[in-house]
Amino acid sequence: MAAKSFTQVELSQHNTKSDLYVAIHGKVYDVTGFIDEHPGGEEVLIDEAGRDATESFEDVGHSEEAREILSKLYIGEYKSDGAADTSKKTFASTPKPIPAADPTDSGSKIQYVVALAVVAGCVIWKVLS
Ligand code: HEM
Numbered sequence: 001m002a003a004k005s006f007t008q009v010e011l012s013q014h015n016t017k018s019d020l021y022v023a024i025h026g027k028v029y030d031v032t033g034f035i036d037e038h039p040g041g042e043e044v045l046i047d048e049a050g051r052d053a054t055e056s057f058e059d060v061g062h063s064e065e066a067r068e069i070l071s072k073l074y075i076g077e078y079k080s081d082g083a084a085d086t087s088k089k090t091f092a093s094t095p096k097p098i099p100a101a102d103p104t105d106s107g108s109k110i111q112y113v114v115a116l117a118v119v120a121g122c123v124i125w126k127v128l129s
Pocket residue numbers: 022029031034038039040041044045048053056057060061062063064065066067069070
């Protein structure tokens with residue numbers, strides 16, 4: 001059975017106390033029936049309603065038990081197109097600091113060529129004189 005995919009727009013339509021979805025780590029959860037049972041209170045869940053709540057969820061440092069409850073509320077995958085998704089940008093913009101090696105490389109090559117030219121010059125000068 002293929003899991004249903006939710007876009008950011010679809011997720012954001014479930015943002016009320018009587019119909020509350022959140023996305024955590026790329027998965028969508030229907031938290032509606034759990035709001036009243038949440039030990040952290042209903043307010044925090046309503047604040048995150050219809051959004052990617054990964055950061056808030058992890059900031060609290062939820063227990064294994066909390067993660068088990070979460071798995072029972074799973075309803076599908078979160079397919080954010082990345083448009084306004086800040087959590088994905090962090091991963092996408094990893095810098096690659098490779099070019100720094102190049103200048104040193106070509107610099108030492110030039111030194112090598114200059115040294116060779118000097119040696120060759122000396123040899124030619126010796127031979128000719
Ligand atoms: C949506 C799925 C969530 C589930 C299933 C869940 C479940 C739980 C559970 C079982 C606890 C008890 C402590 C523990 O076992 O870690 C807890 C505590 C707590 N949760 Fe959540 N939670 C969810 C989302 C959130 C979100 C989005 C926030 C946002 C800030 C939040 C804030 C808190 C806080 C502040 C506590 C601590 C309450 C206290 O010890 O006084 N939770 N949660």
